[in-house]
Each structure stands twice: as C-alpha cells, then as structure tokens.
Amino acid sequence: MPNFRFRLPIDRQLTDAQRLALNNDNSILIYGGPGSGKTVVTINRFLIPVRNKKDVMLFTYNRTLLASIKGLLTEKSEELFGTLDNNAIRNVINNKVASFYKWYGWFQPDYDDKKVAEDFNNKLNRRGGSKFTEIFFDEAQDLTSSVFANSFILADKVSCGADNAQNLQGNFPPDEAVDMIFATLKKQSYTELQQLEANFRNTREIFEFARGFVPEDSNVQELDTSQLDAGENPEIITGLNNDQQMDYIRRVIESNANNNIGILVNYANQVTDIKLYLEKNGYSCKADAPEDKSFSYYYSTMPQADEQVMFDQMKTPFIVTYDSCKGLEFDIVIMPFFNDAQAALTKPRKRRDGEEWVIEKNADGTNKMWATINHYYVGATRAKTTLYVLCNFKPGILNFYKPVAPINDDLPF
Incomplete structure (x- = not known):
C-alpha cells in the first residue's frame, strides 16, 4: 500500500x-x-x-x-x-x-x-x-x-x-x-x-455530516460550505457484527489500493484487533512488508519497535484512535465499531496513581471521558472524499443523520 x-x-x-x-x-x-x-x-x-x-x-x-x-x-x-x-x-x-x-x-x-x-x-x-x-x-x-x-x-x-x-x-x-x-x-x-476561514479538505457532504456531531458549536455551524466541492454522501452502514465490519474494512482496502486510507477507532484494543485481522489476511506492518500488503498503526502504548517502523515509513491503511488522528487527512476514512461511540461518551478515563486508579479530569473539573462529540467531528473531517461509518446498531449520536439500508452483498465499491 x-x-x-x-x-x-x-x-x-x-x-x-x-x-x-x-x-x-x-x-x-x-x-x-x-x-x-x-x-x-x-x-x-x-x-x-x-x-x-x-x-x-x-x-x-x-x-x-x-x-x-x-x-x-x-x-x-x-x-x-x-x-x-x-x-x-x-x-x-x-x-x-x-x-x-x-x-x-x-x-x-x-x-x-x-x-x-x-x-x-x-x-x-x-x-x-x-x-x-x-x-x-x-x-x-x-x-x-x-x-x-x-x-x-x-x-x-x-x-x-x-x-x-x-x-x-x-x-x-x-x-x-x-x-x-x-x-x-x-x-x-x-x-x-x-x-x-475556508475548508480545503472535505467535500460538502462530508463536512455537513461532520458538523452534525457538534450542533451547539456556533463557529462550526456558521461556516459557509457553498464553496466546497460536491461529493458522495457518507455511507452509514448498520447491521454488521464485528466480523462483518472487519471484512468490510478489508474489501475497502483491496478496492482502493492507491488511496490514503484511515481507520479510526475509540480504543487501543480495537486498533490491535484490526491489526491482527489484517495480519491473518496476509498484511504486515513490518519494515520489510511487501508494498501491496503493508499497513501502519498507532496507539500511545504500542510496542516501541513497531512505532519506530511507523516513524521510518508511515503507510496506509493507517489504523489509529480518534485521539491521535488530528492533523492527518485521508482520501478515505473508515469509522468501524461505531456502535461503541455512545458508551465511549460516558466512560471515564482513568490513570494509575501509585496503587490506585483515579479518574482524569478536564480543565473545568468534569470527568474526562474516553470520547467527546468533538472526537467524531474531528474523525469525520479527516476524510477528503469518502467516509464509511460501520456499526452493528445505530447509536443515538447518529440520530441527526439518516443511515442507508442494512448491508447486503452488493457493496458500494
């Protein structure tokens, strides 16, 4: 890749x-x-x-x-x-x-x-x-x-x-x-x-979807999207179990070999799950990986040797958490396991303090959660032309957007 x-x-x-x-x-x-x-x-x-x-x-x-x-x-x-x-x-x-x-x-x-x-x-x-x-x-x-x-x-x-x-x-x-x-x-x-003021990355359809996550942010809502290029609507695919979502990811990768692809998830264990799945299907994140079967991944506590390989030559598809995707852009973004998003919004982050685990705090004293709605706004705005959101069931934070019909064998690529 x-x-x-x-x-x-x-x-x-x-x-x-x-x-x-x-x-x-x-x-x-x-x-x-x-x-x-x-x-x-x-x-x-x-x-x-x-x-x-x-x-x-x-x-x-x-x-x-x-x-x-x-x-x-x-x-x-x-x-x-x-x-x-x-x-x-x-x-x-x-x-x-x-x-x-x-x-x-x-x-x-x-x-x-x-x-x-x-x-x-x-x-x-x-x-x-x-x-x-x-x-x-x-x-x-x-x-x-x-x-x-x-x-x-x-x-x-x-x-x-x-x-x-x-x-x-x-x-x-x-x-x-x-x-x-x-x-x-x-x-x-x-x-x-x-x-x-201007946005030079997203299509109009992708940005309109992204800002649906932050309806109370007036700065985002007031941005003029009339000058953005028109494109395809984001694909919101429901009714997929985890195995089917993994298979969907693989098919997107195989059908878009020359594109930058970002795969964005909430948790480090989801990064490793996708990594292991790709490796079982012949892909590799090693330095000597074949060009057509290589990928990269990142989370904050990943093995140092793999992180160095990523720094030496960052490949796509690139698997990363929402926390670590800012500043990046991809032709195609896949947001799998999105049914977990609702729980991530209410799950406090914890860090070890001596022998105890303590809940991390925001600047305003509130508990720091694994995700905020801004995480998904940021994630969606990483996509330049194509966005896939994959989930088993539709989480409440997608109520602003009408999903496409449940997936069948006729994939949209």
Missing part, C-alpha cells in the same frame, strides 16, 4: 489569508477549522527561519502528525530546505521537529505555571541561556495554559495553530482555547490573531 502522503502547498498555492499568516513577522496565533491550512501555514512558517539557519523548534502534540511531518520533510527535502546541506537537513528533521510532551520529559497536564517556568528555565540554562529564535506549536489546544504562559522563556517569538472544536484533551473549557491561548501570549509579548 502507498506511503502516507501529507500535501504541502507552497507559497504561490496558498490563499490570501494563509499567505498573510505565513508572512507575518510577529508572534501569531492562527485559528481555524479542520482543513483550513493551520498545519500547512505552520510548516511553511517554520521552514523560513530554517532555510536562514536560525535556531527554531516545531512542536506537535500527536506523534502520528509528528511522523507525517518528518516523512514529508524527508521526502521533499531537496525542494523545501533551500541551500542547507544533508547534515543540516538531518539535524532539523531529527532534532528540530518534536513531540512537545516527549521533548519536555513526559509533561503532566496538571503542571502549574510555576512548575513549567522552572522547567523551561532549566532547559534554557542547559542551552547556555540561548533562546530559540522562534518556537511553533501545532494543535496548541491540546497543550495547557501553563505552556503558553511561559513560552517566551524559551523563544523570542511564538507561533501557534489552534481550533476550539478540536479541543479533545479537555485542557481548556469548551470553546475557550483560542481566546485563552491568545490572551496568555499577548500578555507577555506582542502577538497577532489570524483566522483561516
């Missing part, structure tokens, strides 16, 4: 709003919905000081997005890095693009401003007191206010991309991430706010 492809428009292919954000010399917070180009602008902004041999850092939250960006920079190095030599390019890819949480040293969401300031100053001291020229945060809403309250300790300039509707980690109150991040940044240094 093909390598995962991240499309990176260059300057002349950007919209006026994207170009304004790209060429802004100040600290900036770029906000907008899925497919609006936040990550595209962030990468292009990052490459400007890189080509001028400045000391900068680009941080992501999701390691899957990190892998795709590293893969893009490696694949397109000759056209993206200007006159930098191979050693300098390798240094940028290996050391200047990082997962913030891992770079920090396993950051905890409950760290307060004082703790983060102390740790940032220690990192600065280890650099001999030399600040970065600029640091870039993609998917900034997944970090915490304490990070942005101290970012200028590390750098003279800070650039972020964020979206309230993609606040899946609960580190900010609903609909407040952008305002809070912006207020925190501009309190420390002059910072501008730039909105990217």
Whole structure:
C-alpha cells in the first residue's frame, strides 16, 4: 500500500489569508477549522527561519502528525530546505521537529505555571541561556495554559495553530482555547490573531455530516460550505457484527489500493484487533512488508519497535484512535465499531496513581471521558472524499443523520 502522503502547498498555492499568516513577522496565533491550512501555514512558517539557519523548534502534540511531518520533510527535502546541506537537513528533521510532551520529559497536564517556568528555565540554562529564535506549536489546544504562559522563556517569538472544536484533551473549557491561548501570549509579548476561514479538505457532504456531531458549536455551524466541492454522501452502514465490519474494512482496502486510507477507532484494543485481522489476511506492518500488503498503526502504548517502523515509513491503511488522528487527512476514512461511540461518551478515563486508579479530569473539573462529540467531528473531517461509518446498531449520536439500508452483498465499491 502507498506511503502516507501529507500535501504541502507552497507559497504561490496558498490563499490570501494563509499567505498573510505565513508572512507575518510577529508572534501569531492562527485559528481555524479542520482543513483550513493551520498545519500547512505552520510548516511553511517554520521552514523560513530554517532555510536562514536560525535556531527554531516545531512542536506537535500527536506523534502520528509528528511522523507525517518528518516523512514529508524527508521526502521533499531537496525542494523545501533551500541551500542547507544533508547534515543540516538531518539535524532539523531529527532534532528540530518534536513531540512537545516527549521533548519536555513526559509533561503532566496538571503542571502549574510555576512548575513549567522552572522547567523551561532549566532547559534554557542547559542551552547556555540561548533562546530559540522562534518556537511553533501545532494543535496548541491540546497543550495547557501553563505552556503558553511561559513560552517566551524559551523563544523570542511564538507561533501557534489552534481550533476550539478540536479541543479533545479537555485542557481548556469548551470553546475557550483560542481566546485563552491568545490572551496568555499577548500578555507577555506582542502577538497577532489570524483566522483561516475556508475548508480545503472535505467535500460538502462530508463536512455537513461532520458538523452534525457538534450542533451547539456556533463557529462550526456558521461556516459557509457553498464553496466546497460536491461529493458522495457518507455511507452509514448498520447491521454488521464485528466480523462483518472487519471484512468490510478489508474489501475497502483491496478496492482502493492507491488511496490514503484511515481507520479510526475509540480504543487501543480495537486498533490491535484490526491489526491482527489484517495480519491473518496476509498484511504486515513490518519494515520489510511487501508494498501491496503493508499497513501502519498507532496507539500511545504500542510496542516501541513497531512505532519506530511507523516513524521510518508511515503507510496506509493507517489504523489509529480518534485521539491521535488530528492533523492527518485521508482520501478515505473508515469509522468501524461505531456502535461503541455512545458508551465511549460516558466512560471515564482513568490513570494509575501509585496503587490506585483515579479518574482524569478536564480543565473545568468534569470527568474526562474516553470520547467527546468533538472526537467524531474531528474523525469525520479527516476524510477528503469518502467516509464509511460501520456499526452493528445505530447509536443515538447518529440520530441527526439518516443511515442507508442494512448491508447486503452488493457493496458500494
């Protein structure tokens, strides 16, 4: 199967709003919905000081997005890095693009401003007191206010991309991430706010379906979809048991060998179930997998050796949880086992604290669940042209959408 492809428009292919954000010399917070180009602008902004041999850092939250960006920079190095030599390019890819949480040293969401300031100053001291020229945060809403309250300790300039509707980690109150991040940044240094309004990823039908999950989000509901390309309606397939859903996934893969395919699920064990099923049917996630039978997968506690293979060469189909799919896009998205979605919305997340398991909390003090409705909004907006939602029975959160007839042998591909 093909390598995962991240499309990176260059300057002349950007919209006026994207170009304004790209060429802004100040600290900036770029906000907008899925497919609006936040990550595209962030990468292009990052490459400007890189080509001028400045000391900068680009941080992501999701390691899957990190892998795709590293893969893009490696694949397109000759056209993206200007006159930098191979050693300098390798240094940028290996050391200047990082997962913030891992770079920090396993950051905890409950760290307060004082703790983060102390740790940032220690990192600065280890650099001999030399600040970065600029640091870039993609998917900034997944970090915490304490990070942005101290970012200028590390750098003279800070650039972020964020979206309230993609606040899946609960580190900010609903609909407040952008305002809070912006207020925190501009309190420390002059910072501008730039909105990217258009969606360049989804068809009209897919986006209309996706925003049905978040009817109370006025920013999402007010987006104009008239300029989106027309496409096929999402396929909502009910009446499938787990084995039939697995078979459906395989048939979609076999019928779309040249497309980026994302398979999105709620839980890590569902990732491994699909992985094992594909392996039983001749597919492999190993480094030496045959091109026509390869795939990749990710969840946060996966075996390190398999994660390294994914980082070295990210393949599709790509199996991943909703938590880890942000920043990615696929030609085709499959959302199987969707009858579990209703339960995931009410199942608290727990983490081990010594000998006990404690329920994780959101920024507003509520219990953190395995999923929010925003997870499914984000998942559906990963699809560029085709979306399949597979389930045994129709969960209540799909009441806004009329499903197609139960599946039969005449598959729609």
